[in-house]
Amino acid sequence: MTTATPVSTEDDQPIVSTSDDPKVVDSKPKKKRQFEGTDRKVFLAFVIIPSVIHICIVWIPTILSILLSFTKWNGIRFTGDRGIEIVGVQNYDQTLLGAFQGDTIQAVLNNFWLLIFLFFGPTLLGMLLAYLLDKNLRGTRIYQSLFYTPVVLSLAVVGFIWQNIMYDQKHGIATALFGGGGTVDWLGNQEFIFSIGSYGLSKNFLAILVAMAWRHTGYIMVLYLAGMKSVDAALRESSSLDGCNEWQTFRHVLFPTLKPINVIVVVITVIEALRAYDIIAVLNEPRNTELLSHLTTNALVGEGADNIGRGSAYATMLFLLCIGFVLWYVTNHYRKQENTV
Amino acid sequence: MTAEFQQSPSPSEVGFALGRRDVLKGAAALGGIAAFSGVLAACGGGDDAGSASGTIRVGSNYSNELPNAGLRAALDSLPNDDLTIELNEVDHNTYQEQIVAYLQDPPDDVAPWFAGFRLQALASQDLLLDISDVWTDGLDDVLSGGFKQASTYEGKQYFVPWTYYSWQVHYRKSVWDAIGAVPPATFDELLALCETLDGMGVTPFAAGNDGRWPLMGTFDQLNFRLNGYQYHVDLMAGKESWTDQRTKDVFAKWAELLPYHQAEPNGRTWEDAAAAFVGGEVAMYVIGGFVGSQFPPDELDDLDFFPYPELNPEHGQDTVEAPIDGWTVVANPKNEAGAKAVVGHLGTAIAQEAYLAEDPSVQAPNKNVDTSNYNALQQKSVAAVQNAKNVTQFLDRDTLPAFANEAGQAIADFVSNPDNIDAILEDLQGKAEALL
Incomplete structure (x- = not known):
């Protein structure tokens, strides 16, 4: 997309006049031609500089990562002994079919659980909270602030808070409430709640999901609340005059008008599910809670990170998942817009 | 890839740090002689320090x-006033995690x-400086062959x-x-002891496996x-198989003991497990x-140990x-002479005694360290190492770091679900073949 823009300025060129009086920079029509010459340079600069920066720090590293995923390398020297060695699809063979297959499947599954959970947990709850708070209850501002407060914390901080206050094995609040007087290993218990073959959803991952929901719910709530506030009150009035009950009003009147919010929420949730990393990393990556992002970084950074190739292979998989979603979203969203316009 | 690495030192060939005589000498409070030779050794090693000057940055993962305090005391004892030492303190686990990136562009000259x-x-990745000359200039005289090999x-010596x-x-x-054990x-x-303890309501073994290294120790034993x-040694090098019946036997023995460990260790830090042990809720660790x-200083003399019982x-x-900690010089130090002087000094008896005065839970490798100040447990540990036929480092120090991570995950999986051990070991063997 960025490359398309300079082309369009070239197309604009015939419109731009070419006077060369250097003194005049104000907007008198007579002197406009020179101003537009400068304007064109500025405009080109504004397009080219960010494009170059973007290509250098995003696309070139991305392409290099994809290339590195076909090599074996410890990341220290380019050539010679232990330099970059091209190994073809060996990294993909190992991660998808070979020794690391189990890790990969569990990680992809965890990313999937996270996505599903965020859709059906915090999203629905956030929508419900927004709906209730939209009714102008007494103290609604206080509730709003309370639910929204966790959103200002980074997920890493949320991890520390839940680790020490809620999930402490002995003294945690969750332990006191549900532990039956004993201890509960919330974050270490890697048993599956339900399993598909030798993979599944582990108890400690669910515990982490709940902690993430604590933050994510408030975020979703605010988005829907803002959307609901902007819905024309006449719509609700007319639906109640037509004899709609509360559910029908929500389902057929309010919800359709919230469509722009729904789109934002879908995008945010998918991004959140794919980029999640910090909360699990600060909890020492308990077993069976690894996401694709952890497999990537574990192979790329750290003492045991001796194979840039394998890490890049994981990163490429994550990249393909992201780009797949982005392409699907962009094509669908814009096609629909074109259709409706 | 692994063939070029040497394995854990086998000090049986050359003898470990301290001669048995030295221990006894120390115990008999004839420490004056040892202390005197310690000073001599320090002077010998200090020749380099005399000529070096400038600022030396020392990385430290001694975050507890x-x-x-011990490291600061040891660095303060450096006899060379022309050297200024700046300590760069990094959290212990973070340091280990980031070591490769750290050494590629090190802010420090000397690194633990x-x-x-x-x-x-x-x-092997050329991240460290060859410091063989520090050894020939003094360390050879005060450290035994086992330490040199390690x-x-x-x-060439790098450590x-x-x-x-x-x-x-x-x-x-x-x-x-109190319980007559x-x-x-x-x-x-x-x-039998575990059963008795269990019957008395005392948990036999402490277990905290957060970070997935502490229980590697039990596996090794x-x-x-x-x-x-x-x-x-061969298993760590990938020359023996994790699916071998002998490896499975290890986990079978462990499975017998597992019910006598603190439950659900994977989410507990080793310090939390230690707290239960210090508090007397757990009998062994x-x-x-x-x-x-982790002990209050006035209760330290209540701590004792015995070697892991015989199985075969x-x-x-x-x-x-017996893992050895120590010091290295980074590959391209800003002040090479100074860095060598500092690590040379840290090998001396003076520096190591200064450290042990603050942290008496470990022992010093230098032969001339005055052992009369050792507490009973340190003496016992020295004797145990000295009398051992073989010394290992630790699972995560005896194999490639990438593989140690995988082994740690396998052990965490085992304690969570011991019945699944065959599948866990098969998976681990696949990773061993891919990595080693």
């Missing part, structure tokens, strides 16, 4: 209170690290041994006296007691001597796990 395979992994990669400790079965004397010598005695030192740093008469108790 006592070790930090671990002996053995884990040192060789860094040396500091060597391809015939100055600084402290070591041993992994043992620790217990509190007062707790054991005695240290078991065989596995059957150990099982069971493995070399059952299959011997050579099997440990298989851990390194550093557990002493062929191997008896001939192996002890």
Whole structure:
């Protein structure tokens, strides 16, 4: 997309006049031609500089990562002994079919659980909270602030808070409430709640999901609340005059008008599910809670990170998942817009 | 790839740090002689320090209170006033995690690290400076061959041994006296003891596996007691198989003991497990001597240990796990002469005594360190290492770091679901073949 823009300025060129009086920079029509010459340079600069920066720090590293995923390398020297060695699809063979297959499947599954959970947990709850708070209850501002407060914390901080206050094995609040007087290993218990073959959803991952929901719910709530506030009150009035009950009003009147919010929420949730990393990393990556992002970084950074190739292979998989979603979203969203316009 | 690495030192060939005589000499409070020779050694090693000057940056992962105080005391004892030392303190676990990135563009000249395979992994990547001349200039005289071997990669030395400790079965004397328990010598005695303790409502073994390294210690003990030192070495190098019946036997023995461990160890830190042990709720703890740093100083003399019981008469108790910590110089130090002077100094008896005065949970490798100041437990640890036929480092120091991570995950999976051990080991063997 960025490359398309300079082309369009070239197309604009015939419109731009070419006077060369250097003194005049104000907007008198007579002197406009020179101003537009400068304007064109500025405009080109504004397009080219960010494009170059973007290509250098995003696309070139991305392409290099994809290339590195076909090599074996410890990341220290380019050539010679232990330099970059091209190994073809060996990294993909190992991660998808070979020794690391189990890790990969569990990680992809965890990313999937996270996505599903965020859709059906915090999203629905956030929508419900927004709906209730939209009714102008007494103290609604206080509730709003309370639910929204966790959103200002980074997920890493949320991890520390839940680790020490809620999930402490002995003294945690969750332990006191549900532990039956004993201890509960919330974050270490890697048993599956339900399993598909030798993979599944582990108890400690669910515990982490709940902690993430604590933050994510408030975020979703605010988005829907803002959307609901902007819905024309006449719509609700007319639906109640037509004899709609509360559910029908929500389902057929309010919800359709919230469509722009729904789109934002879908995008945010998918991004959140794919980029999640910090909360699990600060909890020492308990077993069976690894996401694709952890497999990537574990192979790329750290003492045991001796194979840039394998890490890049994981990163490429994550990249393909992201780009797949982005392409699907962009094509669908814009096609629909074109259709409706 | 692994063939070029040497394995854990086998000090049986050359003898470990301290002669038995020296221990006895220390115990007999004839420490004056040892202290005197310590001064001489310090002067010998100090020749370099005399000529070096400028600023030296020393990286430190000694982030806990006592070790930090000890390191500062040791650096303060440097006899060269022309050298200014700046300490760059990094959190212990973070330092280990980031070591490769850190050494590629090191802000410091001198950096702490671990002996053995884990040192060789860094040396083989040219991340460390060859400091063989520091050894010929003085360390050779004060450190035994076992320590030299642990500091060597391809015939060159990259490491100055600084402290070591041993992994043992620790217990509190007062707790054991109260319940009338005695240290078991065989596995059957150990099982019987566990049953008795369990019947009394005391948890036999402490277990905290957060970070996935602490229980590697228990695996190592069971493995070399059952299959011997050579099997440990070969298994770590990928020459023996994790799906071998002998490896499965180790986990079978462990499965018998597992019900006698603190439940659900994977989410508990080793410090939390130590707190239960210090508090007397748990009777035993298989851990390194550093557990002493978790004791209130006035209760430290209540701490004791016994070697892990015999499992196989062929191997008896001939192996002890004694990881060595120490110092390296980064590949391109800003001040090479100064850095060598500092690591040379850290190898001297003066520096190591200064450290031990603050942190008495470990022991010093230097022959001339005055052992009369050692507490009973340090003396015992020294003797255990000295009398061992073989010394290992630790699972995560005796193999490639990438593989150690995988082994740690397998052990966490095992304690969570012991019945699934066959599938876990098959998976781990696949990773061993891919990585080693």
